[in-house]
Amino acid sequence: MKEISIVHDPDKKLLLKRGVFGWPIWTKEISEFPWKYDASETCYFLEGDVTVIPEDGEPVRIGQGDLVTFPAGMSCIWKITKDVKKHYTFG
16 A cells, blocks of 8 residues: 655745645534545645554655645545645545
């Protein structure tokens, strides 16, 4: 199984090249829930603090300024400790 990929504070040129600011926005309040990625998802966190616990891996902490790619097929638990606002795209 692939791992979660994180780029902390990516260069703004990279974000613009990938079209991040044109992606839809998803928001979620403090909560905890299971999730399965049917397709890979790349997202850029505008706000929030999350610990993602993969079914077969170590917990990963993600937050504001992180560009994150979740692999297709991954099952995990999301623990949101500060409300999330992120741009996202699938595939």
